[in-house]
Amino acid sequence: MPDTVQFTDTEFMIAQGARLLENGKTIFVGWGIPQVVAMLGQKLYVPDLLQLFEFGAIGPQPVLPFVRGTMGGPQNVYRSVQWSNMNWAFAYSASGYMDYGMLGAAQIDPYGNINSTFLGGTFEHPERRFPGSGGGNQVASHCWKTMIVIKHEGRRFVPKVDFITSPGYLTGPGARERAGLPAETGPHRVITSKALFGFDETTKRMKLLAVLRGLSPEEVVKEMAFKPLIADTVTEIPPPTADELRVLREEIDPSRIIIGH
Amino acid sequence: MPDTVQFTDTEFMIAQGARLLENGKTIFVGWGIPQVVAMLGQKLYVPDLLQLFEFGAIGPQPVLPFVRGTMGGPQNVYRSVQWSNMNWAFAYSASGYMDYGMLGAAQIDPYGNINSTFLGGTFEHPERRFPGSGGGNQVASHCWKTMIVIKHEGRRFVPKVDFITSPGYLTGPGARERAGLPAETGPHRVITSKALFGFDETTKRMKLLAVLRGLSPEEVVKEMAFKPLIADTVTEIPPPTADELRVLREEIDPSRIIIGH
Amino acid sequence: MTRIRKEGNVEYHFVPPDDFRKFVRDRKERKPLSKILTAREAVMKFVTDGDYIVYDFSSLTRGPQALIREVIRQKKKDLWIGAEFTLHESSLLVGSGCASRIDVGFLGYGNYIGQAVCKGRVKAFEWTNGGLAHRLLAGARGVPFLPTRDLLGSDNLAVSSAKIIEDPFTGSPVCLVPALNPDVFFLHVHQADIYGNARIFGTNLFALEAAMASHRVIVSAEEIVETDEFRKDPMRTTVPYFLVDAVVHTPFGAYPGAMPARYDIDLSHVGRLNDIDSDEKMQTYLQEFIYDVADHEEFLDLKVGARKMKELRFKATIIEGYR
Amino acid sequence: MTRIRKEGNVEYHFVPPDDFRKFVRDRKERKPLSKILTAREAVMKFVTDGDYIVYDFSSLTRGPQALIREVIRQKKKDLWIGAEFTLHESSLLVGSGCASRIDVGFLGYGNYIGQAVCKGRVKAFEWTNGGLAHRLLAGARGVPFLPTRDLLGSDNLAVSSAKIIEDPFTGSPVCLVPALNPDVFFLHVHQADIYGNARIFGTNLFALEAAMASHRVIVSAEEIVETDEFRKDPMRTTVPYFLVDAVVHTPFGAYPGAMPARYDIDLSHVGRLNDIDSDEKMQTYLQEFIYDVADHEEFLDLKVGARKMKELRFKATIIEGYR
Secondary structure (H helix, E strand, C coil): HHHHHHCCHHHHHHHHEEEEEECCCCEEEEECCCHHHHHHHHHHCCCCCCCCCCCCCCCCCCCCCCCCCCCCCCCCCCCCCECCHHHHHHHHHHCCCCCCCECCCCCCCCCCEEECEEEEECCCEEEEEEECCCCCHHHHHCCCCCEEECCCHHECCCCCCCCCCCCCCCCCCHHHHHHCCCCCCCCCEECCCCCCEEEECCCEEEEEEEEEECCHHHHHHHCCCCCCEEEEEEEEEECCCCCHHHHHHHHHHCCCCCCCC | CCHCCCCCHHHHHHHHHHHHCCCEEEEEECCHHHHHHHHHHHHHCCCCCCCCCCCEECCCCCCCCCCCCCCCCCCCCCCCEECCCCCHHHHHHHEEEEEEEEEEECCCCCCEEECCCCCEEECCEEEEECCCCHHHHHHHHCCEEEEECCCCCCHHCCCCCCCCCCCCCCCCCCCHHCCCCCCCCEEEEEEEECEEEEECCCCCCEEEEECCCCCCCCHHHHHHCCCCEEEEEEECCCCHHHHHHHHHHCCCCCCCCCCCE | CCEEEEEECCCCCCCHHHHHHHHHHHHCCCCCCCECCCCHHHHHHHHHCCCCCEECCCCEEECHHHHHHHHHHCCCCEEEEEEECCCCCHHHHHHHCCCEEEEEEECCCCCCCHHHHHHHCEEEEECHHHHHHHHHHHCCCCCCEEEEECCCHHHHHHHCCCCCEEECCCEEEEECCCCCCCCEEEEEEECCCCCCCCCCCCCCCCCHHHHHHCCCEEEEEEEEECHHHHHHHHHHHHCHHHHEEEECCCCCCCCCCCEECCCHHHHHHHHHHHCCCCCHHHHHHHHHHHHHHCCCHHHHHHHHHHHHHHHHHHHHCCCHHHC | CEEEECCCCCCCCCHHHHHHHHHHHHHHHCCCCCCCCCCHHHHHHCCCCCCEEEECCCEEEEEHHHHEEEEEEECCEEEEEEEEECCCCHHHHHHHEEEEEEEEEECCCCHHHHHHHHHHCCEEEHHHHHHHHHHHHHHHHCCEEEEEEECCCHHHHHHHHCCEECCCCCEEEEEEECCCCCCCCEEEEEEEEECCCCCCCCCCCHHHHHHCCEEEEEEEEECCCCCCCHCCCCCHHEHHHHHHEEEECCCCCCCCCEEECCCCCHHHHHHHHHCCCCCHHHHHHHHHHHCCCCHHHHHHHHHHHHHHHHHHHHHEEEEEEEC
8 A cells, every 4th residue: 555655754745846846837946855846846747847046057957866965066957958147047037937936944934934044042143043045035036936845843834934034925915015026926835744835815824725645634733833724625645656756766866865764 | 751651531540549559458349440440459559459349249359351241240259258248248348347448429529528329400300310329328438448539520529519429528527427427437539530639637628639740730620610628749640651551451451441542 | 216316208118027027927938839930920920010129139240130021021010129239120120111219229220220310200219239238138137127337427318218316325326227128039040949949159239138038039040950959058058948939940041141150241232231322222122122022031042042142151161169 | 315215234345336447447457467376376365354255156066165275274364255155165264264254145054154153153144145146246237236126025134235225117116236346256167278268167156247246356277278269169258368367277176076077076075074063073174174285286185185086087977068
């Protein structure tokens, strides 16, 4: 029975993400897990996904296996349709050519605002400091639909993030537009190790759409520090398929640097 | 005797211009006569002059003879150090890398303001219409020292140009800076078919520096519609040398498209 | 409101960044589908009366001359030209009655076009070459304007719609030019694939800027090559496929201009263009070289000929750098 | 004054465009003179305590790692880093006491650098990768700022010095980031000539922008080639010679990172860097790999070795696109 197959949280997030990609669309890919999501998706589901990286690789067909630390290296940018630079990469997203963006996050709030800068204390004297925006702010600002991949740990889902590194819906409906951000953009999906969230059309608040098969909505929601909305029908997400796991473990990440053990 | 050699007005302007170029400096070259000036200079006097063209050729070593109409063509951009585009070309000048700019003009005033847009009537209903700025406005705005090559015809030297296409010193000392143009830039020399002008340090008004051998300052000035300042010592400019004429006529422009007959 | 020290106050073509973005979202194809069309089909499909058009390089070098002739053949009306570095294109487009407004740039070359302005046949606005290049870069970068340190102090400002504000970082006046998002961009390239990946060898004016900034991009190409050619050498890609709407295979598409490393300029035909100084001569030219032929291929057969094409190819001996 | 809706109010590095222009006029060499220096000479001559520095790409791919080690060896002080896309560079520069301020970008990779911020060892400002790229483009274009449609609505604004104004064309809020004109830019390239013409194969972050925008540009190059190589293929030139102040011939200059198509990343050495999570480990690393060797060549002999270099070269089998 496939459900008895063991898989890691990360493997599930990646598989979920890969299934959500749309063929023949463009995606601005952030560092780390999003890279692997795009690779798995391109391999199994969306051959005509156009990946774009902030360091100027447009449409690469990355060489597998994925080697950690080669963002920008020959394997990662292999067979791109264009090699360019960062200002051009962000021009593509700013002028509307990027359908999706995919980012990680340390912390997220009900409006999909992302913190990847610091936790606890103040900006000047934080308790924990992360790398900051990188290009995440641009991705979350410019792309039509931003997807966020985040571990389903309660402390990561907070009523108010310590710092808005990359904008979600800010304080609610209309706030992005009032801030001057491009119209009709914003967070689209939050992909966790237990569930999938969207955002309510009207309130722009995070809404539980689906849970990993075997979990209940209550189990998923209880550990979050804010209560998300719950869809009328919460669907079930199948665990990683044998195919997904084989490609992930054998072709993409055989040394399990990203997917873990 | 070399002085009895016949030469055209254009040949004299070109030879004069070529002698004024500075080796090991950079020059933003406008269309037409300035191109030929730079070629002659590079051939005879300033081998390490770096030419830059608005269409993105940086440091070409043009193929001779000069063929009319190939601005941007293979002869014109031959062996550049970089091929780029217009936004980058103007970035080089805007950020201060262009020592000189060289432009033609239809009309000029005592402050070196250039008109290449129209003569007579109004902007909407001109009597004669010229091509307009091209990149001249940028060259005259950005380059440290602008040199203007213009036929010595009275009607071209007017107290006030019909239209400021490319800025000289505008209304006088400090006006460029007040307008927001880069500091310490402006017209440097006006090269005509009879004389050479500079600009007075204090008043920023055009000043006669030198005349073609055989002419008097009075002869040169009398046909101008404004009275330029006259340098304490007006020097003499030798006519085109045999070498200059040979290179111009045999190597650069054998069909005499630019230099005329 | 931002305090504006001075501003031009004439018509200008401006599409708010959000509107352009929505067009890109909804109407630009990201799938690698074949976009091969004839010039006739491409111009019919993507050029509409009233459109704002731009093109890269000039009638003498790598200009999209076949596409421009097709626009004239189809008698498009009321076009607005972004004439950066333009030579004969503006004369032909105005002389044929296709264009009624020109953003200058460089108005054009030859005896006809200046007279057309004097006669009020066409309305001119003065943005300068650099101003148009900056405007396209703003359009490509998805921002409403770019600041520049030119146009300042000149009379172009009053007959464009640039604005001068105080730079909030230094307090000095700085010029803002609005983004330009043309309706259509014509680009003639050395090589393209069927999806629209395109590359130019040599310099360009604003090829990538205009391709990103324009609603529709029509590429005409001397050669159609495999996509692999692009993926093997991605630094050479000028424009990636998802910016492009139509690919027209157009050998000798820059004629009578030169295509660097492919064929030389036809100076005798250019002489014909230069000689046009009256409406009569203009109409004669248009009739003979554009209206009287069905398309670019017939033009090459009847008006250029294999011998002339061979001669022009023969002269294009400088290939260094163009591959 | 231009009305500002919102602005950050922390220190930022800003050189008024006119001041940068004067530096370029007076102190940048246009003559093609040999600029070959050793890394030691170049860093001694062109890097001063307190300088603002930027570098292209990362410690894992085509970063100027030999130059950064030389900066550390010379114990420069109070540097301000423009950390766009930075990985281990910031840890080493902060851990060695060289850097005291970081414009983030991406703060860096590994366990050390976040702790350094928490301990107040280094002051961070948040511009984001895109913000720094835009700032360098402004610096290169000789304008005081560029507008962007990001940073808006986020908390980065308060801890940078971006400003929000109303766009005078649309009335919407738009973010302005000030130009960045660094003191020094380090760039590691595949090939350079002795005058400073330089080319990269592959993508880059902001190579040309930063070279134009920086007061001093130090290029380290895997190979020194004839100027003819550039003139024969001018489309491949990343940076022309007159922007460059020093050329350092530096084979394996990106080590332990990869140089695409030349050598692969040394993952074991990178592991050493990743393991640094305390000042003790930092000092041990710095002592062993930087202070204890006289220069990059001694580093290669004593700390890398011919066998390892051969192995890393062996692994760099993807050359398509990199020539």
